[in-house]
Amino acid sequence: MFEDGAILNELFLERLNYLIYVVLLLIGLYAMIAKNNLIKKLIGMSVFQTAIILFYVSIGVKEDATIPIYLPEHDPHGEHAHARGGPEALSRGQVATYANPLPHVLMLTAIVVGVATLGLALAVSLRIYQGYGTIEEDELLVKLEREDARTRKAEFPVADSPKVESKRKPVAKRVSKTGKSKK
Amino acid sequence: MKAASMVPVFLVGFLLVFAATDFPEWGNPQSPASDSPVSSHFIGKTGVDTEVPNMVTAVLADYRGFDTMFETVVVFIAGMAVLAILKNSVKKGSVRRDHEVDAEPDLIVTNMVRLIVPVIQIFAFYVLAHGHVSPGGGFQGGVIMGASFILIALSWDLETALARFSLNRCMGVAAAGILIYAGIGIFSMFLGGEFLDYAELERVLPVSREMARYHAMLGVEIGVGCTVTAIMFALYANLSSEGKLEGGL
Known part of the structure; x- marks a missing residue:
């Protein structure tokens, strides 16, 4: 499998369609993980989706085969079908x-x-942009953090350290959850 | 952060390339996708079962009808969610953004659109109704139909398009599309078959079992087309105006 460039030969000549889909998929995946801007993340998601579509379509290709619409001689309403008295199931060779x-x-x-x-x-x-004035993820996290601190202050005006400590944990969890759903 | 994100990306890439060496070659007729009993059944028996020349439509609306119904529901729910998220998010005529300018609709553009839109809409009906025989169907026809309304909104402004296809009517048409689809399924249940078993419709249609499936598929495609048309336009109208539903692009 690994002798002198056989794998490269296989990848670039015989299975180029899979290589293209992998590259497109990785571009989309990288954009979704690494980009800060939510719109860029969405563009990455679309590229990812396109890669999957390309993968399926390239799997559907069949040599010496036409599109999956019956030719006139197999058409259930064509003259050939009428002559035989109704449509027939296709033989293996015709399939x-x-x-x-x-x-x-x-x-x-x-x-x-x-x-x-x-x-x-x-x-x-x-909607996020209307609410926070930004769609950069790091700025959003800072703003969310600040807002949480403000609501915490409003709920517990007296500095009660153990109570604040117990409150902080679920709040931190919620921030990470919203961050996930934005991707 | 950026360097760290390369690690999972390259890991996934390595695994996918590694797996790709086991995939079938380009266009190999012996590949599992082309040689499986399922696809052979679809290709060989579609003509006998449903008398539909376009196998894609037959698989979409009949063999995999349940899947397609819920794909349509997904489209509907996405449109509803966009409406719910953007409704009343900005007060009408409040803040004017930089990219919003006052401009008269262009004479040449609007007159061209006046000529083109009827042709686009007739073509959409053709694609929808001819989906059994040639490439086409509910999704494609619906998208073309929705594009004609988007074209009106682009060349005049959103009010002109909404006067012809208001948002309330949009959601009504979208819901009606799903009701048509599910209604055909439930109706065939009442006639003694299973859900979406169109062959049972032969009892009310003056045709054979195969042709009942053929005609029921057209009904189902019309339902899909209604939903997709309405949701495509509703998506554009809400996203382009931030939910205000006024002004040009």
Whole structure:
């Protein structure tokens, strides 16, 4: 497997489609992890999604096969079907001439649902911007921290150290949770 | 932070490339995706079972009808959530942002759009109704239909588009789409079959069992098309105006 460049040969010549999808997927993953800006994270998410779509579509490719719509000679309403008195199941050899419809179906719905969920994500980040005036994650965390400290002060005006200590832990947890859901 | 994030990225990349060497080659007819009994059944039997020439539509609306129904519900819920998040978030006509300018709708643009929009909408109906025979279907037709309303909003302003397709009507149409889909499923249940078992509709339609599935698929696609049209436009209207529903882009 590892003798003189066989693996590179395999990756770049025979399985180039998988290499492209892996690269795109990593770009998206990196953007989602490392970028501070929420919109850039969303762009990363879209690139990631595109990589998955590319993966499915490239798996659906079949040599010497046409798109999964019946040719005139197999058309259930065509002249050939009428001559035989109704549509017939395709033989094994005929099945081999059509590409698999399943990946196309899955990606067709995935694209539209992806647009809808991207719209939802944009709406959430728009609302965050209206509320905090920023969509940079580090600035957001600072502002959230400050706001939590303010509410804590309002709830416990007397400096009662053990009570504040016990209150701090669940608050810190909540901050990390909201940070996660923003990604 | 940035350097640390490269570690999981390269780890995932290594695993994926490592796994890719075991994947089938490009276009290999013997690959599991192309040679599995499932896809062979879809390709071989679609014509007999449903008489639909486009296998993609048959798999989408019939064999995997349950999946598609809830994909549509996901689209609907996403649209509802956007509405709920952005509604009343900014007071109408309050703060004017830098990118908002007063501009008359352009004469050439609006007249071109006036010519193009009917064609786009007829094409959307064609894609929707012809989805059995040629590439197309509810999702594609719905997106094209929604794009025609977005084009009106882009070339005039949002009020012009909302006067034709108000947000209340949008949500009504979106909900009606899902009701059409689920209604066809439940109706076939009342007729003695299972949920979304369209073949039972032969008792009310003057056609064979196969053609009942064919026509029920069209009904289902119309439901999907309604929901997608309304949600695409609702998403644009809310996101472009921050929920204010007024002004141009």
